[in-house]
Amino acid sequence: MPDIRTTATRRVAAGIAVAALTLGLAACGSDGGSDAAAPAAADAKGTVVIGAQSNGAAKEITLTVPEVAAIRAELPKSVLDSEQLVIGLGFLPAGSPPIGYVGADQKTITGSEPDLGRLIAAVLGLKPVLSNATWDNLFVGIDSGKTDVGFSNITDTEQRKEKYDFASYRQDNLGFEVKKSDTWNFDGTYRSLAGKTVAVGAGTNQEKILLTWQSELKADGKKLTIKYFQDSNSTYLALGSGRIDAYFAPNPSIAYHGTQTAGSPNATRGAGKFSGAGASLQGLICATAKKDSGLAKPLADAINHLIKNGQYAQWLAAWNLANEAVPASLVNPPGLPLTNS
Known part of the structure; x- marks a missing residue:
């Protein structure tokens, strides 16, 4: 396995x-x-x-x-x-x-x-x-x-x-991708995700991290909504339409997508990163x-x-x-x- x-x-x-x-x-x-x-x-x-x-x-x-x-x-x-x-x-x-x-x-x-x-x-x-x-x-x-x-x-x-x-x-690194016009940035802590709706791939390392943050926010009396989509195209359509606030994905894929959308109405950017090994490493x-x-x-x-x-x-x-x-x-x-x- x-x-x-x-x-x-x-x-x-x-x-x-x-x-x-x-x-x-x-x-x-x-x-x-x-x-x-x-x-x-x-x-x-x-x-x-x-x-x-x-x-x-x-x-x-x-x-x-x-x-x-x-x-x-x-x-x-x-x-x-x-x-x-x-x-x-x-x-x-x-x-x-x-x-x-x-x-x-x-x-x-x-x-x-x-x-x-x-x-x-x-x-x-x-x-x-x-x-x-x-x-x-x-x-x-x-x-x-x-x-x-x-x-x-x-x-x-x-x-x-x-x-x-x-x-x-x-x-x-993992990272958060947002619309280029969005001013929000991940500050390195789960608290900055309060009230956000974030897409993530099922079964990934980043999903495991995001679910942990969701539980921690719930304990603080705050909400993080997690969304799943069938493919990346559906995810980016949701991001462009405002149905999600961010996409949590491997940092290289975010960097790549940013170059492909630069100058378009659907331009995106990276909004902060997080170690794929977690907060302690x-x-x-x-x-x-x-x-x-x-x-x-x-x-x-x-x-x-x-x-x-x-x-x-x-x-x-x-x-x-x-x-x-x-x-x-x-x-x-x-x-x-x-x-x-």
Whole structure:
């Protein structure tokens, strides 16, 4: 049975699959159970195009990222000898804008996750080889050694640490989406939701959090109304018509929807975020490698090099995810506890 964070990650894909299909971003591959290689958005060695073929979800920029010999030297011999970094993605069958999907040319894998993989490969002096699969087969690839590292919005949990090593690179956040004209903002506490009507996906991590807040408000003599809709289109119709005040969803999907509606009568914006791990722990999204593979430290060092040199901030800003920045990449940081993972 999948843990609650796995369920939430899957529902990021499900919740915005309709938008992806509307944009004509159907993923490639013969079926949802097999890996599908895709070309990298790179030109010369050390040149990485961020947001290539993103169909407006990102601002396309070109970054020059030279190899760092000292970090490359930390790599396991098997990876050095292969001269490539096999990057596992779990975005079949429909893709998950903005974190990973097939671009406007119907062949380039684009998104914040594959772009970070390309940047890290450049620091390591390796050729990025993208392998897109279903969520389950992403981990099969890591377990079998076919895949070096997964970049697929993977949350650090103590349960997963039994099999994998992590290098953190982004906060795992949920967020509130409102009409752009709405002045309300979530202040980080459940009390700011008093009197609000909020939509949420059934069976998700965010639903669990919202139901807890609803109970706490009820104990205070106040009301939070929770609404459920069959799909994201219905949710956004309700938001646009004022039948709901906000939508509580994964922060990346909110960022993506904001870029797609900008300038339209139905423009939306993010109105505050909350850790996917709850109030007591900041959830973290991590590069994920097989346990004891020797990859976690060079991956973290590569990320920290990108942070120090500014390319990390440029990558996040291009994908409208600057509010999920971390100050540093950590190897195997505290993860979602076994009691809640």
